[in-house]
Amino acid sequence: MGATRLSGPDRPAGGGAPSRVTVAPPGPSLRAARLITELTAPAVLVTTLTVLIGWHGGRSGAHGLAWGLLATVFASGIPFAYIVGGVRRGRLTDHHVGVREQRRLPLLFGLTSTAGGWALLAALGAPRPLLALVAAGVVGLVVAVTVSHWWKMSIHTAVAAGAVVVLVLTFGPLLLTAAPLPVLAGWSRVRLRAHTVPQVLVGGTVGGLVAGAVYGALS
Numbered sequence: 510m511g512a513t514r515l516s517g518p519d520r521p522a523g524g525g526a527p528s529r530v531t532v533a534p535p536g537p538s539l540r541a542a543r544l545i546t547e548l549t550a551p552a553v554l555v556t557t558l559t560v561l562i563g564w565h566g567g568r569s570g571a572h573g574l575a576w577g578l579l580a581t582v583f584a585s586g587i588p589f590a591y592i593v594g595g596v597r598r599g600r601l602t603d604h605h606v607g608v609r610e611q612r613r614l615p616l617l618f619g620l621t622s623t624a625g626g627w628a629l630l631a632a633l634g635a636p637r638p639l640l641a642l643v644a645a646g647v648v649g650l651v652v653a654v655t656v657s658h659w660w661k662m663s664i665h666t667a668v669a670a671g672a673v674v675v676l677v678l679t680f681g682p683l684l685l686t687a688a689p690l691p692v693l694a695g696w697s698r699v700r701l702r703a704h705t706v707p708q709v710l711v712g713g714t715v716g717g718l719v720a721g722a723v724y725g726a727l728s
């Protein structure tokens with residue numbers, strides 16, 4: 510990640526190998542990118558957005574919050590637990606699933622969990638906006654599974670852009686102030702060399718379109 514440098518007494522005098530090298534610490538931009546990547550991770554944004562939409566759509570704050578928390582279990586909790594388990598067993602490289610070839614099973618598992626959660630929420634009579642949000646997540650995961658078979662589209666920016674669209678549709682134009690969210694998420698992914706610029710741009714475009722079409726139509 511960072512460059513290596515030789516410190517004073519460890520610098521070879523006659524061209525021999527150094528006895529020790531010191532790895533330079535990451536710079537501020539790299540540390541910021543790591544932090545932003547964690548804060549804008551799909552599990553974080555999906556959890557926050559689901560609870561918020563559930564709270565907003567319920568008959569009361571407590572009623573809506575309960576619905577939002579139940580939806581979160583299926584939309585982010587169970588899928589993220591699957592990924593963490595995969596990392597611990599060595600089947601996945603990291604909790605962001607940075608290797609494209611490893612993404613298919615976690616995405617399919619997330620799709621199954623989210624779709625099952627939607628069916629349960631619908632059967633129990635969950636608020637319409639929450640059902641619309643979870644439905645948008647199901648469609649988004651179908652697209653992600655399909656695209657990831659050939660290409661590593663950024664799910665970070667897809668979820669971030671979709672979240673902005675949902676917030677604007679739910680709370681009005683004032684929430685356009687959240688528009689920098691997918692930009693920051695995309696920058697962090699490119700800075701960490703986890704994605705290319707086209708991958709974050711396509712991810713953001715797809716996420717925004719899916720959220721606008723599905724959530725906009727069903728909510």
